Amino acid sequence: PGIEFGLDAPYAIEYHDSLPSTNDRARELAADGADGVAVIADEQTGGRGRLDREWVAPSGGVWLSLATRPDVPAARAPLFTLAAAVAIADACREAGVDAHIKWPNDVLVGATSENGVGSAGDDATAGRGGRKLAGVLTEMEGEADRISWIVPGIGVNANLDPEALPPGAASLRGELGEPVDRREFAATLLERFDALAGTADRMDGILPAWRERASTLGRRVRVDTSNGPVTGIAVDVEPPGALVIETGEGAQRVHAGDCEHLRS
Template sequence: MAADTSEQTQEELILGFLSEGGDAYLSGEVLSSKLGLSRTAVWKRVEALRLKGYVIEAVPARGYRLVEVPDRLSALELGPLLGTRDLGRVIHHHETIGSTNEAAFRRAQDGAEHGEVVVAEQQTAGKGRRGRAWASPAGLNLYFSAILRPELPPQRAPELTLVAAVALAEALREAGSDAAIKWPNDVQIGGRKVAGILTELSAEPERVHFVVVGVGVNLNSTLEHFPEELRESATSLSIALGKRVARAAFTAALWTRLEEWLDRYLEAGFEPVRARWKALSSTLGQDVLVRTDRSELRGRAEDIDPSGALLVRTEAGVLERVLAGDVERLRPRQDVRSS
């Protein structure tokens, strides 16, 4: 059966076939038959891929062989690597964008489906928590926002931030790091921030219309890429590993993890997520200073409750529930009461 005739789909299929072939050559005749195209049309699509940075070797009487893939995050690079059911099956790729979250929010308002993702090579107005900017240099890291349409009451939507944090920490650990989660939505390597999560939603009193989960991961930044004031508190996966990270492979692995955890959460509730979050936490068991919009709180971070709020035991022995705030780890103290 002939494939979809869109040029991008044809290019994705060619890349998929060449990737499956490994170091072997695939003849133009075979590609032509698989795609339902003339050999001239196949050649034109191969030339279009070469213009996008793909190194494709062509040998007369033998065919084509994929030699090198550009370090980009479009559907062409990610499609052949994805093992997800919904997440990332529709990718809106941008070379440069203000904010992937803002773009995803607009698309969701216009009817984008569950699992669609906005991904960018660079952000010029990346958004962090509490209105902060997220440094987003071009071609180095991962910046994406996923549109989710879960069947949830609005009060449970914040739990999705912790779902994403668990998936992200696991993906970073699978890549070889010692990633841990700092409450509520930062991921650290060696105590330095490597990734952040920003969740935004549209809802009415009884149901969620959609949730946008935005993720920024420092994959290949060097210290020089960070603003000077962040160089002592930020890091990247490549700094931690001492080698460059293949962005498309990491992205595909992360999206697989995220979909798996979303499925588990929607089937079994928040408790499995909570248990795994606690195991991955760098905050629990630590003396902390929590700054909220209205006050400061010092104490021992003891737990997160069934809704994801942080439970802090103060110096006076009172257990305080913190819904939002910035957490700073303090030097250990001996006088915080545990009951």
């Protein structure tokens, strides 16, 4: 534990060869007062997705969680998830992979056409028309008016064989045909995230960047929310991260849920 990862980044780096989950370690650090530490592991043995789902995280990925204590109201927490998705998409593009964001937090590669040709099997979370390259799991604690800590957890399938991943997954190596420099990738990602997170108080710094990189807007979607499914055309994302869906019976805003891109 605590090996210097040797990154030139706006965060202190705590590198581990193996951890159950970088989010668990970053939560510990953040609850202890750490602000601005990136926990990175080569492998996770108990990686977590949203809603208690498993995140497969063998050696070769970029598994990274940030221990942060930003001075913003808890209602703005979704912005950090959007910022993480933008940072991932930008780092992927810099590495030469044309990645796009599916609301709110999946980074996908592959067909972006309306018909979603190239759909990734029957994994509903992978969504139509794209294979999942990365995901974000943000965890936080705090009062309504103030975040105590927030841990954006970022998982990118970097130098992995897609065969070793669940159906519907893609990796940078699989797309490029050669491995990426994970240090360089992580440094780009952290720099980008830091710049975006710094605009969270304005509410408007992250959304334009997100809109530009998203493949969800303009498409027919179904979002499974805790109140049931909402189907319609995704028309916009509004502060602090709600998806606006035109349902035919008026616009509905959804704040959380699994989004599937539908064939139109």
